[in-house]
Amino acid sequence: MAFYGLTDEAIATEIGRRLKTLRLNKNYSQEEMIEKTGLSIKAIRNAEKGKSTLATYIAVLRALNALDALENFIPETRISPLQLAKMNGKQRLKASGKRSDR
Numbered sequence: 001m002a003f004y005g006l007t008d009e010a011i012a013t014e015i016g017r018r019l020k021t022l023r024l025n026k027n028y029s030q031e032e033m034i035e036k037t038g039l040s041i042k043a044i045r046n047a048e049k050g051k052s053t054l055a056t057y058i059a060v061l062r063a064l065n066a067l068d069a070l071e072n073f074i075p076e077t078r079i080s081p082l083q084l085a086k087m088n089g090k091q092r093l094k095a096s097g098k099r100s101d102r
C-alpha cells in the first residue's frame with residue numbers, strides 16, 4: 001500500500017482496519033479483547049477505527065500475540081560502520097539542522 005498518498009486520518013483508519021482483521025483472523029470477539037487487554041469496549045472499538053493511542057495499540061497487539069508487528073512498523077535503525085567511523089565512535093545525540101535531502 002502506498003501510504004505517502006494518504007492523509008494521516010486515512011493511514012490511522014487503515015491501521016485500525018488491519019487490527020480488526022487480525023483480531024477476526026484469530027477468532028477473538030471484542031469482548032474477549034476486553035478480557036485480554038483490560039481495556040473498555042470503547043477503547044477496542046476506537047482502536048479498530050484508527051482513533052486510539054499508541055499505548056492502546058500496543059495492548060491490543062500484545063493480546064493478539066502480534067507485538068512483532070512493531071518491528072515492521074518502526075524497525076530499529078543502526079548506524080553504518082562508515083558513519084560510525086566519521087563520528088569517531090561517538091553517539092549522535094542531536095541533529096545539526098542541516099539536511100542533505102533538500
